[in-house]
Structures are given as structure tokens and as C-alpha cells.
Amino acid sequence: MEKFDVIIIGAGAAGLFCAAQAGQRGRRVLLLDNGKKPGRKILMSGGGRCNFTNLYTDPAAYLSHNPHFSKSALARYTQWDFIDLVNRHGIAWHEKTLGQLFCDDSAQQIVELLMKECQQGNVTLRLRSEVLNVERDEHGYTMQLNGGTVQAEKLVIASGGLSMPGLGATPFGYKLAEQFGLRVFPTRAALVPFTLHKPLLDHLQTLSGVSLPTVMTAEDGTVFKEAMLFTHRGLSGPAVLQLSSYWQPGEFVTIDLSPAQDLDVFINEERAGHPNQSLKNTLAKVLPKRLIEVLQTLAVVPDVTLKQLNSRQQSELVATLHQWRVQPNGTEGYRTAEVTLGGVDTTQLSSKTMEARDVAGLYFIGEVVDVTGWLGGYNFQWAWSSAWACAQAL
Ligand code: FDA
16 A cells, blocks of 8 residues: 555546645645546636636635635735746746636646646646545545545545536536535536527527627626627627526526717707618628628517618617527536536535545645635636645644
């Protein structure tokens, strides 16, 4: 039987960073992953450029049954600390929008950074490792792997959520939490596109690829001002991904299709100058032409000139375009979701160390924990911050 100080399960963002930090603090660390390479989600992230943090990281950008839990870790290892690390590794980056920081070159650089940090900590990385069972006794945690038996005083679960099973996602962390008596909140796909009901989808499908700025509001009042994209299955784009975390099945979302322009004012101004202009051509000045055409087939946009448009029609039209109510029939689910909502109940963990309060030596970090960030680098920052906090206690 091989012995280590710490065994970490999951060589994703949180596991790699925690392993590196603990290793550099002198711990003998074994890092296990079921995949054939580490950091697979990092490589896929940010369109291959990894949105590795957000300048405006703040606990308010995280969803959890216990909204205060993330505060301590986010304050102790901040976005500035990770930016500093990225700079020390000579990785060039840029802010794309809304504080979102991406590598100029490739997400591979972030994986290389983490691997170099692990090497500095003499971390033992074992890929293609299946954990067959975990037992706890007075020596710590003993694990049967497909390649033998390993033991450590401390066990860190960094096995992530359920999104993208093709990239190695498994429910391992949730099951292990339950094995040791921890509560796990039900999980749900988040940061995920909406799918639409058939009759509406048939009309909107033709808009696949059209994107426009919106303000989108969930039934609980949560608002995001970002772009929306029509897809062949429904709606996507940053506004939709963000709102999906706040949406429950059966609920409506309200979409302002023209947030920058008051359409009532715009139509009145246009009518004064061009009364014989068609409504369709008028709206095409501020909205995508293909969208107007589809809205005409849906009888939202009447086929009239501006002088023919009566005040009732105008107010109905303006109300629909500024407050378009859509009822998604679901989401694309874990297959395309960026993250998983829910997970290990944080009230049973120390917010300082991520250790289970009632199970000494057992820690949970990253996405497996019931802390889920907005789109925009917030989820990686949670991975770095929770991993760092944990590593200080190992
Ligand atoms: P992560 O999922 O990274 O790692 C878990 C590891 O555990 C995996 O390597 C997995 O193989 C392994 N594992 C699972 N079960 C196991 C088992 N039974 N035995 C052994 N190993 C096991 N976030 C962000 O902030 N900016 C971004 O740009 C993006 N972009 C993005 C794109 C895509 C396509 C996805 C799917 C997700 C993102 N995200 C993101 C979210 C981000 O990737 C995610 O929140 C973090 O990777 C979570 O880090 P963890 O280390 O907790 O899990």
C-alpha cells in the first residue's frame, strides 16, 4: 500500500491548483483523475482561450443555498492573486468584456501553468485512475484504485459537477459526500441554453445564428444585460446562459429586444419624418432584419406603414418588443451546460478550510460544492480560491 499525506480526486482546475499549493507546502500529494489528461475543461473553456477569472469577482456573483459561504475563500485568494500568478508565468491576457480575462493565446497555457506549479510541489499525478472504494479508519482514508491501494491522512474531493459527461464528469463527489453522511442539494444544469416549444421553435429556428443585445429578466427579478443568440434548438448567448441559473421549469423569461432604444419614441420620430415608410423597414434600422420578418409571421409586427399604424397596435408592438415573454420548455441539460447548480451542502463545511465539519480530514473544493458562479470567469475563480483555502489547511 502506497502512503501519502494528501490524496486529491480530480485533476481539474480546483484539484490541480490545490495539489500544487499543498505540494509546495511540503505535503506528499497524490492527484488522481479518471481521464487521460489533466484540466480537460480548462482546455475547452472560453472558446479555447480560458476565461480564467473576472476583475469584478464578488460573492454576489455566486449562487448557493448559503450565500455567505464563498466570502472567506474569495477574500483570501482573490482574482488579483491569480492574475499575479498568470503574470509570473508570462502568460499574456486581455479583458474581453465585463471584467472577463482571457489568455491572448491558448487555454493550454493555464494547464501548463498548473502543471508547472504541481511539478514544483512534487505532486504525483495518476491519470486513468478509477476509485473503486473509499474507507476511513484511524490512519485516514484508504482507497482501492484500479491500479492498487493508496492511503492518506487527508482526502480532497475535487471531482467537479455533472456538466459535460464527455469530459469525464461523474457524480463521484456527491456519492462520496453521501457515503460520509453529508447532505447534497439536488443538482441542475446551469449556464446552459434554453430549448423552446414546437410552434414557437419552428418560427424562430430560421433565425439560428442571429444575435442581438438584450436585457433579460427571470421571474425572481434577476436581470442580465447581455447578448442573446437564436439557435436551431432555442435560445442561447450570454444573457440566456446567465438567466438559466435563475430559471425554474415552467417559468417565463422576459426579454427586452431593444434595450438601447425606446421603440415608442423611435417610431414616433420616424413617423414624423417618413410617414409612408413601412413599419418593417423602420424596425430593421434598430433590430435584425430577419428577426423583424419572423415577428411579422408571428403577427407581432403588423404589415403596415407608419402612418397606418394605430396607437393600440403601436403600444402592443412596443410592449412585446421591450417585454417579450418566452416560456422555455427546458434546457439543453448537462450535455452542453458549463456548470452544475447544487451539490455538497456548505453548512457542513468550514468556509475557511473546506473541511467537512463532522468528518475530519475530508475536504470538498470547486464545483462539487454548492457554489456556482455567473458566466465570465467566476467559476474558475471559485476553483482557485476554494483550492487555495483548502491547501493552507492540508
Ligand atoms: P473540473 O470539472 O474542472 O474537474 C473535475 C475533474 O475530476 C475532472 O478532470 C474529471 O475528469 C475528474 N473526475 C470526475 N469524476 C472522477 C472520478 N470518479 N474519479 C477520478 N476523477 C474524476 N468557467 C470559467 O470560469 N471560465 C470559463 O471560460 C469557463 N468555460 C467553460 C467551458 C466549458 C465547455 C465548460 C464545460 C465549463 C466552463 N467553465 C468555465 C466552468 C469551469 O470549467 C468549471 O467550473 C471548473 O472546471 C470547475 O473546476 P473543478 O476542478 O471543480 O471541476
